[in-house]
Every structure is written in C-alpha cells, then in structure tokens.
Amino acid sequence: MSKKYNYDVEELRRREYPHMNNGVYLDHSGTTIYAKSVVDAFAQKMVANLYGNPHSENSPAKLSGDVVDQVRLKTLQFLGADPNDFDLIFVANATAAIKLVAESFRDLAEKTRERRFWYGYHKDAHTSLVGIRELTHGNAHCFETDQEVENWLRYPEATTTAMGFPNRRNYYHHHGPPHGARHGPGHGLGLFAYPGQSNMTGRRLPLSWAGSARHSRHLQNTYTLLDAAALAMTAPMESVFRDVDRAPDFTCLSLYKIFGFPDLGALVVRKQSGHVLALRRYFGGGTVTMVATLGDEVWHRSKALQQQQQQQQQKQQEKESGAAYELHEGLEDGTLPFHSILALGEAIDVHTRLYGSMRAISSHTAQLTGRLYRGLSSLCHANGQPLCHVYHDDDHYDAGPAAFGDPTRQGSAIAFNVFRADGQYVPYADVERRANSAGIYVRSGGVCNPGGIFTLLGYEPWMTERALSAGHHCGSHGIGIIHMMPTGIVRASLGAMSTRRDVDELIEFLRVTFIKTVAKKVSSTPLLSTMTSTSTLYSSTSAAPAVHVLDFDEDEDLSLDHNNCKSATNHSNTRAAAAAAFSDVRELPRPPRTTIPYHQRYAATPPPPPMTMASMAMSDNDDEVMPRQYPMPPPEGVCGAFQAVR
Secondary structure (H helix, E strand, C coil): CCHHHHHHHHHHHHHHCHHHCCCEECECCCCCCCCHHHHHHHHHHHHHCCCCCCCCCCHHHHHHHHHHHHHHHHHHHHHCCCCCCEEEEEECCHHHHHHHHHHHHHHHHCCCCCCCCEEEEECCCCHHHHHHHHHCCCCEEEECCHHHHHHHHHCHHHHHHHHCCHHHHHHHHHHCCCCCCCCCHHHCCEEEEEECECCCCCEECCCCHHHHHHCCCCCCCEEEEEECCCHHHCCCCHHHHCCCCCCCCEEEEECHHHHCCCCCEEEEEEHHHCHHHHCCCCCCHHHEEEEECCCCCCEEEEHHHHHHHHHCCCHHHHHHHCCCCCHHHHCCCCCCCHHHHHHHHHHHHHHHHHHCCHHHHHHHHHHHHHHHHHHHHHCECCCCCECEEECCCCCCCCCHHHHCCCCCCECCEEEEEEECCCCCEECHHHHHHHHHHCCEECEEECCCCHHHHHHHCCCCHHHHHHHHHHCCCCCCCCCCEECCEECCEEEEECCCCCCHHHHHHHHHHHHHHHCCCCCCECCCCCCCCCCCCHHHCECCCCCCCCCCHHHCCCCCCCCCCHHHCCCCCCHHHHHHHHHHHHHHCCCCCCCCCCCCCHHHHHCCCCCCCCCCHHHCCCCCCCCCCCCCCCCCCCCCCHHHHHHHHC
16 A cells, blocks of 8 residues: 555545544444445435336336346446346345345245255354354354364365264254254255454455355255455455356345445345245245235245246247346345435445545555554553454464455454553453543444354353353443453454554554553542543553554564563463453353253363352452452342343
C-alpha cells in the first residue's frame, strides 16, 4: 500500500464519509460504513420514479421487477460469478441464507431412507453454521483442525469411522442406529460447512475444500456451504467463483458488510446443485405457481421444483410450455425488499467508482492489518510484560507476524486481549467501554464464534459447561473473567475506508490508557467502578518507552523483534495457571437433563473437584475494582432464573 493510496483514502473519508469524522470506527466485521454518494443516488432514484410491488403487472410493478433482475445480475458480476452457472437468492442476511439451506436439507433428508442428513462443520464456524447440527438428529461432527478436514477429504472412507463423530456416537448410544444406516457421510445426504474467514481472528481458511469434496468419489452426496460473510468484506470473491467446478455449492453473504447499506444478504447457488433446495416444504408469496386450499386434497406447485424439471427438458419444449422459471423464484418467499435492492444497485456502482476493485481494497486492508499487528505487539509495560496478546491459530501460522499483512492467510480483523503489568487480564468489556468513551469503536465478547473463542482461550469442554453454570453468557455483558481466565476477546476490524490514522489512534489509546508505571491519581475520589475511563483517573506520565506505529516503515519485514517486551509473565504460563484454578468455579443448581451433559460427552479430561474459598487468587491492584469472580454466593434470584430459562 503506497502512502499516496492512504492519502487518497483520507481524502475519500472527508468527502464521502463525513459521518465517520467524530470517532474511530473499528467494527467493520459487524458492518462497514456506507458512502454519502450511495444515499444521494438512492434518494434521487426514489423521488424520480414510481416503484410498485413486482408481483403485480402494472407499469410501476414492472419497473421494480426490472430493477430486481438487473441488480441480481449486477451483484453476480460484482462477485465474479457467471450468471450461467450461478443463481442469487436475496435474503435478509447470511444467517437467513444458512437457515434456508439447512431447512432444505432437512426437508430433502426426510424423503430418504435414513430420514436425516450428515453435517460436518469447522470449529471456527459462526453460531449460524453451528446451529445446523440441531436439524441432523445427532448426525453431526465438528472438525477441530484444518488437518482433520484435509485428512477427511483425502481419505473419507478411512477417516469417517476413525473420527468417531461424537454427536452421532451419542445418538446411537441412546437410540441405536436407524434402519439401514451406514457409517460415514459418503453413503447418504451430507453437508460440509465452513467459513472462508474466521469472524473472530480474521484467519482465512482454504477455499480448495469445496472442490476437493466434489471430486471425491466417496463424497458424491456431500455438498458444501461456504460462509463468506467475513471473507467478502475485503476479499475479491472471484477467487471463489472463477472455477465453477471447484466452487462451493452454496455461498452465503451479508452484503452490508461490503457496502454498509442496504441491509441485505445473499445466497449464491451453483445451479447444478440447486435441486437440493427445490424440494423444501415451506412456500409463500410468489414461490409457487398454483396452490389448492379447498377440498380434501391440498397441494401446491413449486416454481423451484418446476425449474429443476424444466432443466431436464429440451429448450424448445420449455418455450412451448409457456413459462420458464429460475431457481430464485421458488426460494424468495413473499415480496422482495425491492427498494433495498434498488439501493444495492447504487451501492455497487458507487463502491466500484470509489475503490476500483476488491483487490485494491484487499491490499489496502492487508497493509493496515500488518500495521495494527506490529503496533499491538510493540506495546509493553515497564517490567517487560506485553500489554496485548494477539490470537491466531497455531496450526495455521508458521510464524505469526508473517501472516498479518498477507491477504491469502489473514483478513482485516485482529482478536486480542489486554494484560495488566502483573500479567492478569483486563476484562474485555472494560477495554471496549473505555475505548467507546474515547470515541474508538471495537467489539468484544465471544463474537458468535464458540469453537474459536474457547479453543484459543484454552478452555476444556467441561470448563465451558461450568462457565455457563456460573452465569456466563455470550456478549459484552457476560462474566468477563472467571477465576483469572477471560471468556472473550477484543476485536478490531478494518474496512475499505479505514486509514493509518485509525490504526495509530487505537494503539495510542491502549498505550495511554493501560500502560501505567508511575501512576498519579488526579483526584482522591475513590474509584467507583471499572467502567470509569482510566483517562480521567491517571495522568499520562508513564515511564514505559513510547513506541509509536507512526515510526514503522510500511515496507519493513513483518517479522517483529520483541526485545522491547521481555515478558515477566509468559502468556502460556498465565493461561495454564488460570486453567488449573478454574475448578474453583462454582456451579449453580440446575434442573435434570434429558441428554448427557456436555462435559461428559466431549471431555478430554474430567473436571477436577472444586477448590476451597481460600484458594481463590486475589488481585494486588488496589486501584481498580476486580471483575466479578467465582466462587462467590450467587446473586439473589439467579438460581431461580436459571431454572426458569432452561
């Protein structure tokens, strides 16, 4: 990324993003920010034309229908997907796209002998992908590493039984194998899903898996679902769709993560795989050609199913039959959000005019991500303790620094936690609150990635069960630290309109706020809560060396010399000590369960017995109120509340 390119983005920010001038926005993985020109162009179109419901036949309705068709084609072209090979279904968001695929597989599986489908998903999956397993009747498996996926794709017949598939084994243990059931996904209907990019760490996963699954003779009935919501934000999607023979069968996206506005999602379907969706049971709005509601016999005629039947006929016969339907017509229930689709067309045009190509955005954000990683890694307390720990997958990164800045391996998001000088974690929610008070907007918590979050934080399966029992829940308002172990992370994510200034301000905020060696209180007023910003409690007199990312050369080697941060408390040792003490967490009373508890199903090691109250470690930091820890008497009413919700 040249300095001129960054200057151009700075100019673009002043002209197109005036609504971003009052803060530093670093939550682009949630949604990126829309350009002023998109709103102006959309408003102009809205007042210049009359748009009707596209299901009608009048002129305003036909105009809306034409707009929808044009924008659908434009979106496929923007993504690099050939309209002859792919179809696009408009949905609310990526989760809605995933749900559509999952329910279609469930409905199709009920027509098979086994009456269920096999489902495999990567541990880095968003909760929307994880949720599909609940439709499989226990016939699901979580792949814990990339290598496990590679082994399965290379030797599916050998590894299917060897892996054991814990959910299926548990189901068989209680119910016995269903009549005619075979071991392994290759013999029946199957779905393998994974993210193109971790929404937690930004790590990019191999895109080759979809093609490998399709060309495996043992996995001919196993389809692939790619969650590209995080990937598409800053990556050119042509690499996904360029080769139709190796493209995923289904790809879901959240378009607002690319353009900021409108709030739309999309499901891109490989047309040769569309028959899987055509047999879904639910129908609504314009997805049917005829419905019978009166009399003893009720039936309906699906456009999606008719489209699949028409594909098997000759073109001349299709013309003579009258109407030829596209796959999307049988899957878009009810009236489409045609005004939002109109806005999407304007967003694509403006995005292309402002940024040129997604490859330029990818290069820009990759350089900023490398700059952010170097800045976070350079910060340390006066005693040598690193201020931040950046999370990454050790199985994937041969050398952590080398991946940050390489768009083939790393997206534009970084997950980290902040340490005190004594090596103890600062609660992630506290970091987010203080950043928000300073006008810096990040995200914290579990970020809807349960497999990734608990793996990288070093949790055993039984520990997640105990954390739930103690009262923790996902989100920024959960218990931030349970007996010295964090339950979430802080995530900073960059977008097309992010700048070096954004990165530098975050680094400077962390340095000024959390590095305190010669701390001087500006007031004798007692600290009321950890929600109070440290900038109002301490002067910025710090004896730690000030290292600014502004001093870094963008062309320097991305490997980092950590001589400035000779850790007094090693991160791995801190995590190990916290895990050893985690058994002190106290479980709350819970009602009987009908299924085997999570820690008994999956535990690699049994949970140790609870420790005594005297064993709980206390903080030596008198200046801050420690976050809520366990064991402690549960808050009044918590037990009853837990029984009520379970």
